[in-house]
Amino acid sequence: MNVVAMVKMTLAMAIFGSIGFFTVNTGIPAEELVFVRCICATLILGGMWLFSGNYKKEQWSRIEVVRTIICGVFLVLNWVFLFKAFDEMSISVAISIYNLAPIFVMILGSFILKEKMTVTAVISVIVCFLGSVLIIGLEQFSSLSALFNSGFVWAMLSAICYALTMFVGKGITHLSAYALTFVQTIVGIVMLFPLMNFGVFHGLTGWNWFYIIGTGIIHTGFVYYLFFDSLRHLPTIVVSALVFVDPVVAILLDILILDFRPTIIQALGIVLIFGGIIYTLVKPSKQITE
Known part of the structure; x- marks a missing residue:
């Protein structure tokens, strides 16, 4: 068992478990928040993908690109619906x-x-x-x-x-997981841009911006980096078990901080x-x- 990979995966799931707490404190609608998230993920993960040189090793095929775009549509809708919930x-x-x-x-x-x-x-x-x-x-x-x-x-x-x-x-x-996420978040930017009401960003407090940027950089860029970097080093059954760290943290934060x-x-x-x-x-x- 790769202990470092397990720690990274556990940390990723624990951080992601706080996304609900961050979301309710951003002060902006779900669509605009997901748009920011897609931009952050594209810049951070895309930068890592290019800087590592792994983009040169990608095996592109039409069918996989189409599947990735379809996945991107569902992934973005998943984020929007979750934040609305x-x-x-x-x-x-x-x-x-x-x-x-x-x-x-x-x-x-x-x-x-x-x-x-x-x-x-x-x-x-x-x-x-x-x-x-x-x-x-x-x-x-x-x-x-x-x-x-x-x-x-x-x-x-x-x-x-x-x-x-x-x-x-x-x-x-x-x-690769980086290519997959890069394409999906580009799809998200294209999907959501026509729906954006940039007026919602006016009059926000410093704390609102902290939670908005945190959702984009921490919960998308950093967490996805930890997730992808550890995923290939862990067996499926371990990943399946560690995924439950996310809801446990989310529920504990809801009870301890938001008084649920x-x-x-x-x-x-x-x-x-x-x-x-x-x-x-x-x-x-x-x-x-x-």
Whole structure:
């Protein structure tokens, strides 16, 4: 086990876990914040990619570039929807729903790739669905307006877009992680520029700018550097386990700093969601017979 790589990955996930806290203190809408994030990622990661000389080793192909662009669209939408969810609901609830992405990947594989659902997969989907209902509250499902105002739809769309990013990205095998992210963030800049209202940046406080720049430089540039630099040195199962550092930190910050106090039902919902996801990772699969 590469201890340095593990420390880097853990640090990356821990820092990323604070992104919700930063987001709610920026004072700007989700679209503008993601635009800043894309610019920072393009400059920082693109600079590292060029400075290292790795761009000379890239194996470009039309199909992989197309896949990368599609991934970029889903990645940017994922960020925008997640930040919108932070504006409407507690960070803990939004992050819990957001982390349903691996479950959606399984469902997509079943419907699109005709992969057989396993007993483990079916149990996980049911458990995570129940957890989602409990964490939002049954009263939020009483009407469409209540559901939209709760932020549930934004969080769910964010999880779906993240799942689509992972699903489409599975077919990209030759481009490096730096090339992949560089192209995706360029896509984000092109997508969001026509929607920008630069007036939202006027009248911001020094602390607003601290959180905005922090989200761009720290949570995108620095965190992605740590993530990519350690990813290739760690086995998949270790990466899958360390990913859970992110939501744990997010929930702890929400409780300790933003005074989020989950009800017993919400706490049960959080446990069910992460229990279902962890069950998927560690439980041997038994395929359902046709």
